Amino acid sequence: MSDTANRIAALEARLARLEDEHAIAQLVASYGPLVDAGEADRVADLWTEDGVYDVEEFHMASRADVAAMVRSDAHQGLIGTGCSHFLGPAHVTVDGDRAVAVCESVLLVRHNGRVLPARIGANHFELVRTPDGWRTTRRTTRGLDGSPETHALLARLGSA
Amino acid sequence: MSDTANRIAALEARLARLEDEHAIAQLVASYGPLVDAGEADRVADLWTEDGVYDVEEFHMASRADVAAMVRSDAHQGLIGTGCSHFLGPAHVTVDGDRAVAVCESVLLVRHNGRVLPARIGANHFELVRTPDGWRTTRRTTRGLDGSPETHALLARLGSA
Amino acid sequence: MSDTANRIAALEARLARLEDEHAIAQLVASYGPLVDAGEADRVADLWTEDGVYDVEEFHMASRADVAAMVRSDAHQGLIGTGCSHFLGPAHVTVDGDRAVAVCESVLLVRHNGRVLPARIGANHFELVRTPDGWRTTRRTTRGLDGSPETHALLARLGSA
Numbered sequence: 001m002s003d004t005a006n007r008i009a010a011l012e013a014r015l016a017r018l019e020d021e022h023a024i025a026q027l028v029a030s031y032g033p034l035v036d037a038g039e040a041d042r043v044a045d046l047w048t049e050d051g052v053y054d055v056e057e058f059h060m061a062s063r064a065d066v067a068a069m070v071r072s073d074a075h076q077g078l079i080g081t082g083c084s085h086f087l088g089p090a091h092v093t094v095d096g097d098r099a100v101a102v103c104e105s106v107l108l109v110r111h112n113g114r115v116l117p118a119r120i121g122a123n124h125f126e127l128v129r130t131p132d133g134w135r136t137t138r139r140t141t142r143g144l145d146g147s148p149e150t151h152a153l154l155a156r157l158g159s160a
Numbered sequence: 161m162s163d164t165a166n167r168i169a170a171l172e173a174r175l176a177r178l179e180d181e182h183a184i185a186q187l188v189a190s191y192g193p194l195v196d197a198g199e200a201d202r203v204a205d206l207w208t209e210d211g212v213y214d215v216e217e218f219h220m221a222s223r224a225d226v227a228a229m230v231r232s233d234a235h236q237g238l239i240g241t242g243c244s245h246f247l248g249p250a251h252v253t254v255d256g257d258r259a260v261a262v263c264e265s266v267l268l269v270r271h272n273g274r275v276l277p278a279r280i281g282a283n284h285f286e287l288v289r290t291p292d293g294w295r296t297t298r299r300t301t302r303g304l305d306g307s308p309e310t311h312a313l314l315a316r317l318g319s320a
Numbered sequence: 321m322s323d324t325a326n327r328i329a330a331l332e333a334r335l336a337r338l339e340d341e342h343a344i345a346q347l348v349a350s351y352g353p354l355v356d357a358g359e360a361d362r363v364a365d366l367w368t369e370d371g372v373y374d375v376e377e378f379h380m381a382s383r384a385d386v387a388a389m390v391r392s393d394a395h396q397g398l399i400g401t402g403c404s405h406f407l408g409p410a411h412v413t414v415d416g417d418r419a420v421a422v423c424e425s426v427l428l429v430r431h432n433g434r435v436l437p438a439r440i441g442a443n444h445f446e447l448v449r450t451p452d453g454w455r456t457t458r459r460t461t462r463g464l465d466g467s468p469e470t471h472a473l474l475a476r477l478g479s480a
Contacts, residue, residue, distance in 0.1 A: 007328050008167050014335055015174055018342060022178060029249040030317055033262050033282070036304060037314035082306040084264050084280040089249045089349040089409045102353050104404050106428060106435075108266060108280050110305070115266075115277040117435040120404040120428050122353070144356060145402040145430070154357035157350055168327050175334055182338060189409040190477055193422050193442070196464060197474035242466040244424050244440040249409045268426060268440050270465070275426075275437040 020099065021092045024127055024134050028090040028101050035085050040070035048128060048135045055141040084108040087123065095160035097129040102157040104144070120144040122154045180259065181252045184287055184294050188250040188261050195245050200230035208288065208295045215301040244268040247283065255320035257289040262317040264304070280304040282314045340419065341412045344447055344454050348410040348421050355405050360390035368448065368455045375461040404428040407443065415480035417449040422477040424464070440464040442474045 027046055034043045044063035047053065053060040053069070060066050069075060086108060090101040107119040126138040142150040187206055194203045204223035207213065213220040213229070220226050229235055246268060250261040267279040286298040302310040347366055354363045364383035367373065373380040373389075380386050389395055406428060410421040427439040446458040462470040 004164060004324060004328065007332070008164065008171070011171055011328070011331055011335060012167070014339065015171060015178070018178060018335070018338060019174065021342065022181065025249065026251055029251045029263070032248065032264055033251065033314040033317050036264065036282070037311040037317075039315050042315075079311070080306045082280065082304045082310075084266065084304050086248055086264055086266060086280075088352065088406055089345065091346055091349045091353065103349070104352055104356065104406055106266075106404065106406060106426075108277055110280075115280055117277060117428055117437060120402065120406075120430075120435055122356070143402065144404050146400045147402075150402075151357040151399070154353040155359050155362075157353050157357075164324060168324065168331070171331055172327070175331060175338070178338060179334065182341065185409065186411055189411045189423070192408065192424055193411065193474040193477050196424065196442070197471045197477075199475050202475075239471070240466045242440065242464045242470075244426065244464050246408055246424055246426060246440075266426075268437055270440075275440055277437060 017094060020094045020129070020134070024092045024094070024099050024101050024125075025090045027127070027134055027136070028087060028103060028123075028125065032085040032087050032105075035070060035075075036079055036083060038070060038076065038079050040067040043067065043070050046136055047139075048130065048137050051136050052138040053136075053141075054138065056143060078109060082110045090125075091157050093158050093160040098160060099127040099129075099134065100156065100158075100160045101125040101127065102154065104154075105141070122150050124153050124156055177254060180254045180289070180294070184252045184254070184259050184261050184285075185250045187287070187294055187296070188247060188263060188283075188285060192245040192247050192265075195230060195235075196239055196243060198230060198236065198239050200227040203227065203230050206296055207299075208290065208297050211296050212298040213296075213301075214298065216303060238269060242270045250285070251317050253318050253320040258320060259287040259289075259294065260316065260318075260320045261285040261287065262314065264314075265301070282310050284313050284316055337414060340414045340449075340454070344412045344414070344419050344421050344445075345410045347447070347454055347456070348407060348423060348443075348445065352405040352407050352425075355390060355395075356399055356403060358390060358396065358399050360387040363387065363390050366456055367459075368450065368457050371456050372458040373456075373461075374458065376463060398429060402430045410445070411477050413478050413480040418480060419447040419449075419454065420476065420478075420480045421445040421447065422474065424474075425461070442470050444473050444476055 044067040087105045088103045090103045092101045105121045109118045124140045204227040247265045248263045250263045252261045265281040269278045284300045364387040407425045408423045410423045425441040429438045444460045
């Protein structure tokens with residue numbers, strides 16, 4: 001019986017780990033479709049209430065800030081013409097109730113009837129387990145522009 | 161014993177859920193490589209026998225229709241020059257024997273020796289569990305062109 | 321009791337399968353961020369000691385060769401300007417201690433202040449389970465250029 005209990009406990013721990021990694025990868029996979037649809041509140045809900053989204057030209061420090069970015073004229077202009085915030089598959093590292101996810105991204109926009117890759121980026125998500133599931137506490141996005149800072153951001157892959 | 165049985169049953173249900181989500185994500189991940197390889201029958205087999213693939217310029221309503229699209233001069237011309245139907249990581253929502261997957265996509269083609277992003281798209285898959293595994297009953301693909309219809313398609317993410 | 325033991329053994333086998341598939345998908349997802357960060361040793365460690373990376377213009381046959389490629393002037397030039405080795409979600413097939421993963425890729429580079437898709441590729445990974453986890457024994461990358469060879473590489477999806 002002790003062996004049975006140990007094996008069940010080991011299964012529960014391993015399965016919980018895989019569920020966490022899957023949930024975080026799904027959160028990252030939902031960002032592009034939701035932001036390109038203009039779903040401001042659902043995008044904001046990927047963060048904690050005071051979560052940070054630090055992207056070169058913006059510094060957002062709450063769900064309200066993130067929702068305001070989605071509703072901004074700049075973002076509405078982009079999605080009104082049509083764009084894709086295309087995020088790659090996330091590499092996820094879980095450590096208890098905290099986690100890190102890293103992926104690259106491409107922003108594709110329409111301009112004069114053509115599709116153009118406007119930006120390539122590095123994305124580093126810090127996440128926390130909440131009663132409502134995993135949420136982002138800080139997302140840092142930097143252009144893949146050759147800078148040491150961006151390379152260092154990518155190199156944090158695997159460090160929770 | 162009852163506790164043991166309950167814990168095993170809970171593990172079985174959670175694991176089955178994760179296996180379903182994984183199988184569906186893998187189905188979506190196989191579309192691009194198979195369609196770019198020209199594997200007509202294997203592409204068609206991602207759908208049910210009477211599955212629908214509704215993409216702007218085509219309306220396919222069976223495996224035979226999907227296979228005919230892959231074998232069409234238009235598609236053979238694309239893959240003969242070289243192209244990539246690049247689909248992003250799928251966000252998957254399972255509800256019993258039905259499921260929904262959403263992702264964005266980019267079609268990259270070769271033209272005059274250069275690689276060009278020709279289209280960006282929103283993809284919504286409805287899937288069903290069959291004796292042979294998950295299959296697509298309806299895939300709807302629309303250009304990310306700023307239209308409310310495309311935004312609504314992406315916003316269906318999470319609703320099985 | 322026998323029923324309990326059987327159910328636990330079945331769970332262990334199914335969970336191990338899912339863990340394997342997940343670990344391999346994560347290995348593939350880490351390649352782009354690590355190579356774009358210039359993390360030569362960590363990129364090399366995705367292969368076995370004598371693993372092969374066979375890409376059109378290079379034939380690498382060891383971790384040392386892979387690390388040397390990352391440190392080469394050609395690669396350092398690319399990442400010094402800023403680039404994205406963007407790999408799609410991997411389709412993974414495990415057979416015991418061996419596995420295959422297939423995905424497409426896009427190389428995006430900066431040129432004269434613009435982002436350009438320079439190459440589209442087909443990627444086929446052969447992997448082996450080692451005491452340190454899954455490692456690549458052979459990765460074959462070919463341009464999506466319409467050649468039968470590249471189509472055949474993609475069509476190997478699903479065959480471990």
